[in-house]
Amino acid sequence: MMQGDDGAQLQCSVVVERLNSSGQATKRQVIRKAAVLLGRNEFQEIILRVHNGKVTESYTLKEFQLFTRFAKDGKCTVKLLPENVQVLISDCPPHLLNIFLKTLSIKHQAWQTSKPMTDREKLKACLPRSFETISPLQQKDVQKANELRSKVNAPVLSKGLVVRTGNKMTGGPPGQQVKRQRTDCDSSPLKALHPSKKPTLSLPAARKLNKEQAAVLSAVLSGKNVFFTGSAGTGKSFLLKRIVGSLPPKSTYATASTGVAACHIGGTTLHNFAGIGSGSAPLEQCIELAQRPGVLQHWTSCRHLIIDEISMVEAQFFDKLEAIARCLRRSTEPFGGIHLIVCGDFLQLPPISKEKDKATFCFQVRKSWRKCIHLNMELTEVRRQTDQSFISLLQAVRVGRYITEEVTAKLIKSAYHKIERDGILATRLCTHKDDVELTNDNKLQQLPGSVRVFEAVDSDPALVKTIDSQSPVSRLLQLKVGAQVMLTKNLDVQRGLVNGARGVVVDFQPGKLGLPRVRFLCGTTEALKPERWMFKAGGGLYLSRQQLPLKLAWAISIHKSQGMTLDCVEISLARVFERGQAYVALSRAKSLEGLRVMDFDPHVVRADPDVLHFYSKLRKERLLLQVSFWLYASFVLTVGPNVL
Ligand SMILES: Nc1ncnc2c1ncn2[C@@H]1O[C@H](COP(=O)(O)OP(=O)(O)OP(=O)(O)O)[C@@H](O)[C@H]1O
Numbered sequence: 327m328m329q330g331d332d333g334a335q336l337q338c339s340v341v342v343e344r345l346n347s348s349g350q351a352t353k354r355q356v357i358r359k360a361a362v363l364l365g366r367n368e369f370q371e372i373i374l375r376v377h378n379g380k381v382t383e384s385y386t387l388k389e390f391q392l393f394t395r396f397a398k399d400g401k402c403t404v405k406l407l408p409e410n411v412q413v414l415i416s417d418c419p420p421h422l423l424n425i426f427l428k429t430l431s432i433k434h435q436a437w438q439t440s441k442p443m444t445d446r447e448k449l450k451a452c453l454p455r456s457f458e459t460i461s462p463l464q465q466k467d468v469q470k471a472n473e474l475r476s477k478v479n480a481p482v483l484s485k486g487l488v489v490r491t492g493n494k495m496t497g498g499p500p501g502q503q504v505k506r507q508r509t510d511c512d513s514s515p516l517k518a519l520h521p522s523k524k525p526t527l528s529l530p531a532a533r534k535l536n537k538e539q540a541a542v543l544s545a546v547l548s549g550k551n552v553f554f555t556g557s558a559g560t561g562k563s564f565l566l567k568r569i570v571g572s573l574p575p576k577s578t579y580a581t582a583s584t585g586v587a588a589c590h591i592g593g594t595t596l597h598n599f600a601g602i603g604s605g606s607a608p609l610e611q612c613i614e615l616a617q618r619p620g621v622l623q624h625w626t627s628c629r630h631l632i633i634d635e636i637s638m639v640e641a642q643f644f645d646k647l648e649a650i651a652r653c654l655r656r657s658t659e660p661f662g663g664i665h666l667i668v669c670g671d672f673l674q675l676p677p678i679s680k681e682k683d684k685a686t687f688c689f690q691v692r693k694s695w696r697k698c699i700h701l702n703m704e705l706t707e708v709r710r711q712t713d714q715s716f717i718s719l720l721q722a723v724r725v726g727r728y729i730t731e732e733v734t735a736k737l738i739k740s741a742y743h744k745i746e747r748d749g750i751l752a753t754r755l756c757t758h759k760d761d762v763e764l765t766n767d768n769k770l771q772q773l774p775g776s777v778r779v780f781e782a783v784d785s786d787p788a789l790v791k792t793i794d795s796q797s798p799v800s801r802l803l804q805l806k807v808g809a810q811v812m813l814t815k816n817l818d819v820q821r822g823l824v825n826g827a828r829g830v831v832v833d834f835q836p837g838k839l840g841l842p843r844v845r846f847l848c849g850t851t852e853a854l855k856p857e858r859w860m861f862k863a864g865g866g867l868y869l870s871r872q873q874l875p876l877k878l879a880w881a882i883s884i885h886k887s888q889g890m891t892l893d894c895v896e897i898s899l900a901r902v903f904e905r906g907q908a909y910v911a912l913s914r915a916k917s918l919e920g921l922r923v924m925d926f927d928p929h930v931v932r933a934d935p936d937v938l939h940f941y942s943k944l945r946k947e948r949l950l951l952q953v954s955f956w957l958y959a960s961f962v963l964t965v966g967p968n969v970l
C-alpha cells in the first residue's frame with residue numbers, strides 16, 4: 327500500500343482508451359490495480375508508464391491535455407494528442423496525485439524550454455534505450471517555472487500542455503448526484519498554471535508535516551491501526567487531512583464524532599457512516615439497519631476508517647461498530663479487518679451522555695479498543711499557540727492540576743484584556759447552546775440597518791436535515807453591516823483567511839447579489855462569494871451546499887468550538903458542566919492576549935480521572951509512543967506491533 331510522495335509514481339486504477347477522430351473510445355483497457363510512473367527516456371523526454379502487474383505501456387508526454395477538475399477526488403485524465411489515447415486515472419490518493427500532477431507540469435514546462443532534440447538528432451545520437459524515474463520536484467524547479475511564467479505574458483503554457491478543468495473529464499464519482507461547478511477544481515495543482523490567474527507556483531504541501539506528524543503518517547501507511555493523541559492544537563486534524571489525502575479515496579472513509587469536526591477533515595459523521603441511528607438498539611437490530619441499501623456499501627467497501635474527535639464517541643457505540651464490522655464483513659478480525667486511524671484527545675470533551683449516568687469513553691471498552699489499536703502515538707509539539715508560557719498554562723488546565731496561584735492570577739487578569747480591534751469583537755464561547763442563538767439573534771437585531779438574507783443552494787432540499795447536521799454553514803444566513811462573523815473555510819492560508827478567522831461585515835457590494843465585504847483581524851478586507859461543501863451521504867450519494875463561508879460570531883458553543891482555532895475569544899466559565907470543557911474553551915485561543923476569561927475560578931477546571939489513569943497506564947507500559955521518539959517508532963514498524 328505504501329507509495330512514495332516524491333511525485334513520480336501512483337498506485338491507482340487506470341482506464342486506457344483509444345479514441346477515434348470523433349473522440350469516441352474504440353478500445354478500452356481497464357486496470358484496477360495499476361502503477362503509474364513518470365520517468366525520462368534516453369532523450370530526456372518525459373514518459374508516462376502504466377504497469378498492470380504484467381505488462382508495461384509507455385507514452386511519451388509531448389503534446390497532451392490534462393483534465394484535473396476532480397484531482398481532489400483522486401481522479402484525472404491525461405489525453406495524448408497525437409496518439410489520440412486517453413489515460414483515465416482514478417482512486418488515487420489525492421495528495422499524491424496533487425504532487426504527481428505538479429511534478430508533471432513543472433518538469434514538462436522545463437523540458438519544453440530546454441530545446442528538445444529533433445528526430446534527426448535522435449537518430450544520429452544512437453543512444454541505447456533507457457528509462458529513469460523522474461527526480462522529485464525541488465525548489466529550484468519551482469523557481470525556474472516561476473521565472474518562465476513571469477517572462478511570458480500571455481498563456482504561459484506552451485503548446486505541449488493544455489490544461490482543462492472542465493466537465494469533460496472523467497465524470498464524478500459513481501452514484502454522484504451533484505453536478506460540480508468550477509469551484510471544484512480549487513485544489514487542482516494545475517489551477518496554478520491557468521494563464522488568466524498567473525499565481526506563483528510553490529512546492530506542493532507548502533505547510534509540511536513536522537517529524538512527529540510524519541512518523542504517524544508512515545505508521546498509518548504501513549497498515550497499522552493507529553490511535554494518535556496529543557494536546558489541543560498539536561495538529562491532529564491537520565495531520566488527519568494529510569492522511570485522508572494519502573489513502574485511496576474509494577475505500578477510505580473520513581469521519582468524526584461531530585459534524586463540525588467532520589467538516590474540518592472533509593469527511594462525514596461517524597453516525598452517518600454507520601447508519602445505525604444512535605446505536606442504542608440491540609446489536610441484531612443495528613446489524614439489520616446497517617444492511618440497508620446504501621449503508622451496507624459503506625461497511626463492505628471501507629478498507630480505511632478514519633475517526634477524528636474520538637473522545638466524543640461513546641464506548642458502547644464503538645463496541646457496536648466493531649461487532650457490526652465483523653458480522654457484515656464476515657471476518658473474525660478486529661473491526662472486520664478495517665484499517666483504523668483514530669485520533670483525538672480524551673482530556674477534551676467526553677461523549678454527550680443521554681441519561682444521568684456518566685458516558686464512557688471508547689478506551690473503556692477495553693476488549694475491543696485494545697484488540698483494534700496496534701499503536702498508540704502522541705504528538706507533543708503544540709502548533710496553535712507559540713507563547714511557551716501560555717502553552718504551559720494550557721497544559722496545566724488540561725490535566726486539571728498545577729493550577730497554581732500564578733496560573734489563576736493570569737487568567738483572572740485576562741478579564742481586563744482589551745481584545746477588540748478594528749471593530750472586531752471577541753467571540754463569546756458559551757457553555758449552553760441556547761445562549762448562543764439568543765446572543766447572535768439579539769446582537770444582530772440591535773444593529774441598525776436592514777438585514778440581508780443569503781439562502782444556501784442545496785443539492786437536495788429534501789435532505790436539508792442531513793446537510794444541516796454536517797455543514798459548517800446554515801441554510802439561511804442573516805447579515806447586516808457591523809455583523810460579527812467568522813470564516814468557515816480556509817480560503818487563503820497565506821493571507822490569514824483561514825477557518826475560524828474573525829471579522830466584521832463592512833458593507834455589501836452593489837448589484838443583485840449584494841455580496842458582503844468583510845474586514846478580518848489579519849487586516850485584509852475581502853468580498854466573499856459563495857463556496858461549496860460536499861458531503862457523503864448514504865448509498866454513495868454526494869450532497870452539497872453552496873453558501874457564503876460565514877457564520878455569525880458574537881457567540882458559539884464550546885461543544886461546537888472543539889477542533890477550532892480562534893482569533894479572539896471571551897469565555898464565561900461559571901456554568902461549566904463537563905469535564906474538559908474549560909480546557910477546550912481556553913485552548914481555542916491562539917494567544918493569551920487574544921483571550922478574556924470573565925470569571926475564572928480554578929474549581930471549574932476538571933480533568934477526568936479515568937482518562938488521566940488511561941494515559942498514565944499507557945505511558946507506564948510504554949505503549950504511548952511520544953512521536954518525538956520517532957526513530958523508535960520506525961523500529962517498531964519494522965519489527966511489528968507484537969513486541970509492544
Ligand atoms: N505541520 C504544520 N504546519 C503548519 N501548521 C500546522 C501544522 N500542524 C498544525 N498546524 C496548525 O496548527 C493549528 C492547530 O492544528 P489542529 O487544529 O490540527 O490541531 P488539533 O490537534 O486537531 O487540535 P484540537 O485538539 O483542538 O482539535 C491549525 O491552525 C493548523 O493549521
Ligand SMILES: [Mg+2]
Binds near residue numbers: 562563564889
Ligand atoms: Mg482537531
